[in-house]
Amino acid sequence: MMKAFRWWWGLLLAFSLLALSRAFLPLAFVNEVVIFSIYTMGCSFLLGRVGFISFGQPAYLAAGAYGTAFYLFYFGTNPYIGILMGVLSGLVVSGIVGPLFVRLRSDYFALVNLALAVIIYYLMQKVLADITHGDNGLWFLTNIASTPLLDLGKPNHFFIFALLVAVAVWAFYKYLDDSIYGACCLATKINEDKLKFLGYSNYRVRLLAFIIANTTTALAGAMYAVYLGFVSPEITSPARAADPVVVTILGGVGTLYGPIVGAFAYTGMKDVISKLIGNWELFIGFLLVFIMLAGEKGIWGTLQSLLEKLLSRKKAAAGTADNREARH
Amino acid sequence: MSAQLLISGVIFGLSIGSIFFLMAIGLSLCFGLMRIISLDQLLYYSVGAYITYSLSLKTGSVWLGVLGGLVVAGIVAFAVERLIFRRIYERELTFSMITSFGILIGGIGVIKYFWGVVPRPVAVPMLTQLNIVGTEVPVYRLIIVGIAVLVYAGIWLFLNRTIIGKAIRAGIENVEHVEGLGINVSRLFTITFIIAGALSGLAGGLQAPLIMVDPQMGLEVLAFVFMVVIIGGLGSIKGTLISAILVGQVVSLGSLIYAPLAQMAPFAIMLLILLVKPTGLYGSPLLKK
Numbered sequence: 001m002m003k004a005f006r007w008w009w010g011l012l013l014a015f016s017l018l019a020l021s022r023a024f025l026p027l028a029f030v031n032e033v034v035i036f037s038i039y040t041m042g043c044s045f046l047l048g049r050v051g052f053i054s055f056g057q058p059a060y061l062a063a064g065a066y067g068t069a070f071y072l073f074y075f076g077t078n079p080y081i082g083i084l085m086g087v088l089s090g091l092v093v094s095g096i097v098g099p100l101f102v103r104l105r106s107d108y109f110a111l112v113n114l115a116l117a118v119i120i121y122y123l124m125q126k127v128l129a130d131i132t133h134g135d136n137g138l139w140f141l142t143n144i145a146s147t148p149l150l151d152l153g154k155p156n157h158f159f160i161f162a163l164l165v166a167v168a169v170w171a172f173y174k175y176l177d178d179s180i181y182g183a184c185c186l187a188t189k190i191n192e193d194k195l196k197f198l199g200y201s202n203y204r205v206r207l208l209a210f211i212i213a214n215t216t217t218a219l220a221g222a223m224y225a226v227y228l229g230f231v232s233p234e235i236t237s238p239a240r241a242a243d244p245v246v247v248t249i250l251g252g253v254g255t256l257y258g259p260i261v262g263a264f265a266y267t268g269m270k271d272v273i274s275k276l277i278g279n280w281e282l283f284i285g286f287l288l289v290f291i292m293l294a295g296e297k298g299i300w301g302t303l304q305s306l307l308e309k310l311l312s313r314k315k316a317a318a319g320t321a322d323n324r325e326a327r328h
Numbered sequence: 329m330s331a332q333l334l335i336s337g338v339i340f341g342l343s344i345g346s347i348f349f350l351m352a353i354g355l356s357l358c359f360g361l362m363r364i365i366s367l368d369q370l371l372y373y374s375v376g377a378y379i380t381y382s383l384s385l386k387t388g389s390v391w392l393g394v395l396g397g398l399v400v401a402g403i404v405a406f407a408v409e410r411l412i413f414r415r416i417y418e419r420e421l422t423f424s425m426i427t428s429f430g431i432l433i434g435g436i437g438v439i440k441y442f443w444g445v446v447p448r449p450v451a452v453p454m455l456t457q458l459n460i461v462g463t464e465v466p467v468y469r470l471i472i473v474g475i476a477v478l479v480y481a482g483i484w485l486f487l488n489r490t491i492i493g494k495a496i497r498a499g500i501e502n503v504e505h506v507e508g509l510g511i512n513v514s515r516l517f518t519i520t521f522i523i524a525g526a527l528s529g530l531a532g533g534l535q536a537p538l539i540m541v542d543p544q545m546g547l548e549v550l551a552f553v554f555m556v557v558i559i560g561g562l563g564s565i566k567g568t569l570i571s572a573i574l575v576g577q578v579v580s581l582g583s584l585i586y587a588p589l590a591q592m593a594p595f596a597i598m599l600l601i602l603l604v605k606p607t608g609l610y611g612s613p614l615l616k617k
Contacts (some may be wrong), residue, residue: 023441042335053422070607100603103606104606107359107365107421107603108558111365112554114551115551115555115558115595115598118547118550119595241429242426274497280437282436282441284433284434285434285436286430288430289412289431292416292430293415314398
């Protein structure tokens with residue numbers, strides 16, 4: 001009971017900090033951070049827990065975004081149903097490609113995913129240009145109907161909604177981590193023979209992880225679509241393929257707070273740097289190389305060990321237990 | 329489909345396949361020997377193309393530009409290998425992939441800084457057409473195919489007839505044993521990386537007159553090069569050649585039948601082959617130790 005309470009405490013602290021930052025940071029910025037952290041959670045789960053690195057996350061982001069966009073542009077007006085449609089389309093896409101992809105070795109897996117992202121880019125930009133309007137994108141901001149309670153058309157209402165969704169997603173991943181299934185995921189990363197020996201199917205564990213992670217990514221895509229009110233092929237551009245991987249590593253691979261910290265730091269740097277110099281790729285590329293060479297623990301990973309040292313010096317037993325909890 | 333269309337389609341496909349081959353061979357060699365996935369080969373491709381553009385403007389000769397592109401791409405590859413890759417050979421495979429993607433994106437930033445974002449045209453060095461069975465075929469495309477054949481022959485001779493090449497082939501089998509024989513493996517890695525980078529630069533230089541040179545050009549061929557490497561199997565030079573020809577023909581003939589097919593068909597083929605053989609046609613089942 002006490003254990004459960006402690007991790008809820010960490011969760012509430014993290015998200016109340018995020019909610020608090022709303023007071024002194026621009027709304028557009030915090031919205032971006034919240035959506036980005038959802039986007040990264042899927043990638044972080046794949047990389048940190050299952051050991052799959054995917055440069056193709058934009059493909060699933062686009063699946064979600066276009067699922068939502070098609071619904072809101074052609075069929076309905078309710079943004080909630082739109083988001084649901086986006087998530088469903090993400091589920092369908094990852095359900096189709098998943099059985100093919102998860103059989104591959106991790107190096108082939110990454111290459112195939114990146115190829116998929118590029119293919120979806122072409123598909124949306126050229127092949128399906130009649131439906132997707134090519135590079136102009138689909139604009140449907142005015143189509144979004146106002147809903148009672150939380151009106152997603154308004155940025156400040158959207159922020160509350162996005163925060164709630166992020167908390168839910170985060171809690172879900174936390175639950176996964178503590179479950180037997182989470183242990184299986186780690187096992188398939190570390191020693192797949194042993195897992196097979198215990199009677200689990202590596203293939204099924206990976207397939208489920210793949211579908212869960214990419215449905216989360218599609219959810220982020222759907223939220224982007226509703227928030228921005230338009231979707232263009234730019235969302236799956238190969239130049240942005242590294243974004244979630246960068247944020248995952250920046251925050252700390254496989255940590256639960258990593259995606260939030262990483263998304264915050266990344267969006268912040270992007271805003272500041274793109275104001276100073278127009279050349280954004282230069283910065284992100286060398287940042288990535290630097291992080292990889294300097295040690296891949298990331299911001300949260302470094303902070304965490306610092307915090308642990310600090311707390312253990314104070315002999316606060318509860319504090320260390322909490323931190324150890326946070327790491328798992 | 330008329331015979332003329334078919335012939336020009338096949339020649340076109342062969343020339344595209346040659347470019348893919350020149351680029352994919354770098355990725356494949358690096359994977360085979362060093363067990364890294366070097367996405368930054370796509371950067372050397374753009375570097376080669378930009379150097380070709382600048383030199384051909386200065387000197388008026390595209391061929392000199394292509395040569396310059398090859399040399400500069402090799403030098404850049406050498407610097408990157410010494411500065412960055414040496415530190416990460418021991419790490420796992422995904423690690424090199426992330427790092428090299430960072431180099432690729434950062435390098436695109438550097439290119440944007442020097443040449444700007446505006447696409448640049450490069451003049452075609454030979455406008456003459458050759459008549460093959462009643463079809464006019466651009467000689468330049470035939471030359472590209474010829475260069476690719478020469479490179480394949482050269483690589484084959486290098487790997488089979490020279491001591492360094494034999495050491496590289498032995499290294500692909502087992503690096504520890506080669507090191508045990510007293511061969512400087514670190515230098516072997518550097519040589520392989522420079523060859524890979526220079527060939528990517530050559531591919532960029534040859535491709536430059538056929539397209540507009542822009543900073544994102546590496547990312548545009550990225551999907552196709554990956555497909556070539558995956559279909560052929562990582563680490564196999566023969567597999568790379570076969571799959572490059574295959575993908576080139578599919579892209580070229582596919583676009584004759586239905587234009588959007590050109591982009592989608594190789595992907596479908598790749599999925600089919602992976603379904604049957606998850607390591608590609610000639611891929612080794614080796615994992616990083």
